[in-house]
Amino acid sequence: MAPLQSWVDVDPKSHFSIYNIPFGIISTAEDKKPRPAIAIGDYAIDLKAFTAGNGFSALSTIQPYQSVFSEPTLNAFAALTREYHTIVREYLQSVLLNGGPFPEVLQRNFDLRKKAIIPLEKCENHMPMKIGDYTDFYAGLNHAHNVGTLFRGEENALQPNYTHMPVGYHGRASSVVVSGTPIQRPNGQILENHNAEVKQPILSPSRKLDFELELGCFVCANSDMGDVIRIEDAPDYLFGVVLMNDWSARDIQAWEYQPLGPVHSKNFGTSISPWVVLMDALEPFAANGIPTDTKPLPYLDEKKRQSHFDIDLSVSITTHDGKTTTVSQTTAKNLLFSFPQMLAHHTIGGCPFNVGDLLGSGTISGRADNEKGCLLEMNGNGQKEVQLAGGEKRIYLEDYDEVAISGVCGSEPGALVGFGECSGTLEPAAELKFS
Amino acid sequence: MAPLQSWVDVDPKSHFSIYNIPFGIISTAEDKKPRPAIAIGDYAIDLKAFTAGNGFSALSTIQPYQSVFSEPTLNAFAALTREYHTIVREYLQSVLLNGGPFPEVLQRNFDLRKKAIIPLEKCENHMPMKIGDYTDFYAGLNHAHNVGTLFRGEENALQPNYTHMPVGYHGRASSVVVSGTPIQRPNGQILENHNAEVKQPILSPSRKLDFELELGCFVCANSDMGDVIRIEDAPDYLFGVVLMNDWSARDIQAWEYQPLGPVHSKNFGTSISPWVVLMDALEPFAANGIPTDTKPLPYLDEKKRQSHFDIDLSVSITTHDGKTTTVSQTTAKNLLFSFPQMLAHHTIGGCPFNVGDLLGSGTISGRADNEKGCLLEMNGNGQKEVQLAGGEKRIYLEDYDEVAISGVCGSEPGALVGFGECSGTLEPAAELKFS
CATH class of the missing domain: 3.90.850.10 (Fumarylacetoacetase-like, C-terminal domain)
Known part of the structure; x- marks a missing residue:
């Protein structure tokens, strides 16, 4: 079975294929404030920028909770429960899918692409979670x-x-x-x-x-x-x-x-x-x-x-x-x-x-x-x-x-x-x- | 040496004499929001109410930091450094001292006394600090x-x-x-x-x-x-x-x-x-x-x-x-x-x-x-x-x-x-x- 492909250029050996969509916390030289992101290939998708650019407009269930993507850790997102992790990850997969159902959200939204897609080499990683115990x-x-x-x-x-x-x-x-x-x-x-x-x-x-x-x-x-x-x-x-x-x-x-x-x-x-x-x-x-x-x-x-x-x-x-x-x-x-x-x-x-x-x-x-x-x-x-x-x-x-x-x-x-x-x-x- | 005495009625056997002034977090039936307090005798002094009633008006060094007394834990107060713990504790001692230098702050301020002095039996205690490790x-x-x-x-x-x-x-x-x-x-x-x-x-x-x-x-x-x-x-x-x-x-x-x-x-x-x-x-x-x-x-x-x-x-x-x-x-x-x-x-x-x-x-x-x-x-x-x-x-x-x-x-x-x-x-x- 040929794998699903993203319209983002992903090296076949990348750990961050469209099947993965891992979550982390990044900052950049332009915006030093740590914020949530996902990784795909050699890129991060800045979820704060993605949210601000109405990236979740096609996912009504997440609307009341979008502030979790402006937090400096993933704790608030994590706390939404696994059901929401599933929904958000699958939605982001479909946004990134070549020939997917939401090309207007990011693929054809060049203004948002410019704001939200950042080469990983330009990202600094931070602790993904605030650890209690x-x-x-x-x-x-x-x-x-x-x-x-x-x-x-x-x-x-x-x-x-x-x-x-x-x-x-x-x-x-x-x-x-x-x-x-x-x-x-x-x-x-x-x-x-x-x-x-x-x-x-x-x-x-x-x-x-x-x-x-x-x-x-x-x-x-x-x-x-x-x-x-x-x-x-x-x-x-x-x-x-x-x-x-x-x-x-x-x-x-x-x-x-x-x-x-x-x-x-x-x-x-x-x-x-x-x-x-x-x-x-x-x-x-x-x-x-x-x-x-x-x-x-x-x-x-x-x-x-x-x-x-x-x-x-x-x-x-x-x-x-x-x-x-x-x-x-x-x-x-x-x-x-x-x-x-x-x-x-x-x-x-x-x-x-x-x-x-x-x-x-x-x-x-x-x-x-x-x-x-x-x-x-x-x-x-x-x-x-x-x-x-x-x-x-x-x-x-x-x-x-x-x-x-x-x-x-x-x-x-x-x-x-x-x-x-x-x-x-x-x-x-x-x-x-x-x- | 006769001990210092507070104008607040303190049982001689009380653990919370004027020599102590311990800090904690309380709530009451009237105000369920946990907030800082000190204990003296059988009473708590609600430091949020004390602050709101200009209780710290005679202590200029604490003015910029008074918000610490509206926090739900003592962490922010603790973080002010030991110098401030000393200053605040000694000031509160002097406010509570019979014949002390600041009778107008609380002793003769009956409106504030009513708001800030609460019998301990009406207080619920909460964790004084948010513990990291x-x-x-x-x-x-x-x-x-x-x-x-x-x-x-x-x-x-x-x-x-x-x-x-x-x-x-x-x-x-x-x-x-x-x-x-x-x-x-x-x-x-x-x-x-x-x-x-x-x-x-x-x-x-x-x-x-x-x-x-x-x-x-x-x-x-x-x-x-x-x-x-x-x-x-x-x-x-x-x-x-x-x-x-x-x-x-x-x-x-x-x-x-x-x-x-x-x-x-x-x-x-x-x-x-x-x-x-x-x-x-x-x-x-x-x-x-x-x-x-x-x-x-x-x-x-x-x-x-x-x-x-x-x-x-x-x-x-x-x-x-x-x-x-x-x-x-x-x-x-x-x-x-x-x-x-x-x-x-x-x-x-x-x-x-x-x-x-x-x-x-x-x-x-x-x-x-x-x-x-x-x-x-x-x-x-x-x-x-x-x-x-x-x-x-x-x-x-x-x-x-x-x-x-x-x-x-x-x-x-x-x-x-x-x-x-x-x-x-x-x-x-x-x-x-x-x-």
């Missing part, structure tokens, strides 16, 4: 198994709770940043010798700076304290998905994490991709996750619904000399629990949710050597070097390394549904002096 | 020691990191609620037999519902990602202190917490007292915390500054028959790390802060039996019953138990600086059916 799960079974094996041996790799619930921790919302934001190597307490009799930490820049390949999912509806979101209703609470890099300082983590979990080893920066791919765009790529023998408790039972996504993921490292190496290629199917399961579990005790809350998947790794989602797994806890282009080697990241995560659904040229990139460059630690 | 520490050394002893024996009670850094975890901001909000017993995964060969959890209402006696401290200034708040500057980032009950489901916690820390065992509800006692009001009660042989790393070294507070704390349980028992009496000096140390540690890696962020102290326990800050310590992990009035006994909380935390500085009648109460009644778990 952020919870990072640990649902990548292969990752949990690999890391558990390194620290506790293969027999005890997974904690007994692991296959029964999506294990996770509350993360820090304030340090979630949009792709492209530099990440500063954190200073923190590290213990140089964990086997020493006297355990005296030092304050030092982290020497074991890692990335973690994850997905993030934004919540689009509120729930009150005491409300339980049932597994079959959970999809209505999900807005869309982004790529996520949960930068991690392994040495700070090793010293701090007992008994209450990771804090400073994670809260110096978490990067997300700027374009939120809506759940509707992902649904054609629904897939099963990792099978398990553990029968889920009924509140987590999705009754065989395919609630994972077949997203091809990759991670590359670009060193200071500009040479790029792909260090991992895997798939988002490598998760044990889905976002609906995470939300059903998160609310089973009545924890309230707000629009804009973020769920992280946990690190996604495959089983093969070239499918690992972080350096800790690749280097076997510091035991081997990772080879990069140009003869460079890494155990952990060095200053000025850029890590870029990419993710895309599908393979048909012109019909890709992708996330673009989630990237960040590691900058040197702050030089601190204390007396 | 919430981090709960574990700085109560006696608590950590007692709990560690129960689970790992006295030899290994404290993890090696414990005395070197304020250990903590990221908490859930969305479930922090104001005193008086009912707390629903959470459902969650629990493991009935932790020693069983096959570990099969069930979904059940928590059977081990506990309270935790804590202090909370609100942040009043932003820091950017990468900023380090130095220990000597940390006090400028602190707005004020509240009492906190970090309700905890011990059975959910025991099953979920490895390896990433507590999540669902905590995020069903965290109660705080409604009136924020400003740092200025607490400073006369500055005290040392728990001494330690561990020399702090320089970034945590307060150079012997007294940064803890001599707050008498107590916890009572009121059972369904209305009988109240004080189950614990201790002091806030029972902390190893102070709020400035927590903030200095939290930002050492560059984690950003926002106005309204909340720091929790961790459970505060003394060493004696009647000084323990949670039931887990009192019952020795389920080994003994706690005796209550009227012949009632508790291992953990029962439905309809009300837990109330109280805290007060000083003992001179008419000069107390107290927090009032942080209370909550436990309601039965939601009845859930899944098929």
Whole structure:
């Protein structure tokens, strides 16, 4: 089947085909005020300008809510409910469709085209959502198994709770940043010798700076304290998905994490991709996750619904000399629990949710050597070097390394549904002096 | 020295003497819009009405910022910086002082008195701050020691990191609620037999519902990602202190917490007292915390500054028959790390802060039996019953138990600086059916 085509020129390899229509927040040199947009090919459609130019004139249901497209985040749009996400996305698809039903809205409206269609290279991306709370799960079974094996041996790799619930921790919302934001190597307490009799930490820049390949999912509806979101209703609470890099300082983590979990080893920066791919765009790529023998408790039972996504993921490292190496290629199917399961579990005790809350998947790794989602797994806890282009080697990241995560659904040229990139460059630690 | 007296009638035992002037958010039956207020004796002074009635006419420095007193939270007032907290609090003290310099502002302004002075019993309290991120520490050394002893024996009670850094975890901001909000017993995964060969959890209402006696401290200034708040500057980032009950489901916690820390065992509800006692009001009660042989790393070294507070704390349980028992009496000096140390540690890696962020102290326990800050310590992990009035006994909380935390500085009648109460009644778990 020949794919649908847009009258906007879209490279067949673009992540932002007409099948996608992801939403983000942009600003430009001419208008520095952050505002909603969608991406198509190498262009953004500025939804504030589109709205001002009567772009939604043919969509009566959205008329009372058009102010959501003048907001500095997508929260108000997200809060309209999934029904409206569907309506708006499909309308924008039909506006952009070659031979579509609304050529006068944009295609033949040259004044509006000039105002609303902006090359992506002229756009600055901003955080798509104002995040309330952020919870990072640990649902990548292969990752949990690999890391558990390194620290506790293969027999005890997974904690007994692991296959029964999506294990996770509350993360820090304030340090979630949009792709492209530099990440500063954190200073923190590290213990140089964990086997020493006297355990005296030092304050030092982290020497074991890692990335973690994850997905993030934004919540689009509120729930009150005491409300339980049932597994079959959970999809209505999900807005869309982004790529996520949960930068991690392994040495700070090793010293701090007992008994209450990771804090400073994670809260110096978490990067997300700027374009939120809506759940509707992902649904054609629904897939099963990792099978398990553990029968889920009924509140987590999705009754065989395919609630994972077949997203091809990759991670590359670009060193200071500009040479790029792909260090991992895997798939988002490598998760044990889905976002609906995470939300059903998160609310089973009545924890309230707000629009804009973020769920992280946990690190996604495959089983093969070239499918690992972080350096800790690749280097076997510091035991081997990772080879990069140009003869460079890494155990952990060095200053000025850029890590870029990419993710895309599908393979048909012109019909890709992708996330673009989630990237960040590691900058040197702050030089601190204390007396 | 005879204490200063207000022309407002203040009971000598009131927590809200003229020496205090705590800030909160109230609404009334006549005006349901939440707005800032201060408390004095058994009255609130409605600061929105006070402002509208030119109450700040004698304080020129606050004129450009008076809109902060029409906001639904204290965030905008907090953001004015500590200098303004001092000026506003001292001005309000002088307005309320018997024989003070500004009798015409309120004392003799009967029209404004009628509008702005409201009996506390007619006020509904609301969350004083909009919380961005919430981090709960574990700085109560006696608590950590007692709990560690129960689970790992006295030899290994404290993890090696414990005395070197304020250990903590990221908490859930969305479930922090104001005193008086009912707390629903959470459902969650629990493991009935932790020693069983096959570990099969069930979904059940928590059977081990506990309270935790804590202090909370609100942040009043932003820091950017990468900023380090130095220990000597940390006090400028602190707005004020509240009492906190970090309700905890011990059975959910025991099953979920490895390896990433507590999540669902905590995020069903965290109660705080409604009136924020400003740092200025607490400073006369500055005290040392728990001494330690561990020399702090320089970034945590307060150079012997007294940064803890001599707050008498107590916890009572009121059972369904209305009988109240004080189950614990201790002091806030029972902390190893102070709020400035927590903030200095939290930002050492560059984690950003926002106005309204909340720091929790961790459970505060003394060493004696009647000084323990949670039931887990009192019952020795389920080994003994706690005796209550009227012949009632508790291992953990029962439905309809009300837990109330109280805290007060000083003992001179008419000069107390107290927090009032942080209370909550436990309601039965939601009845859930899944098929």
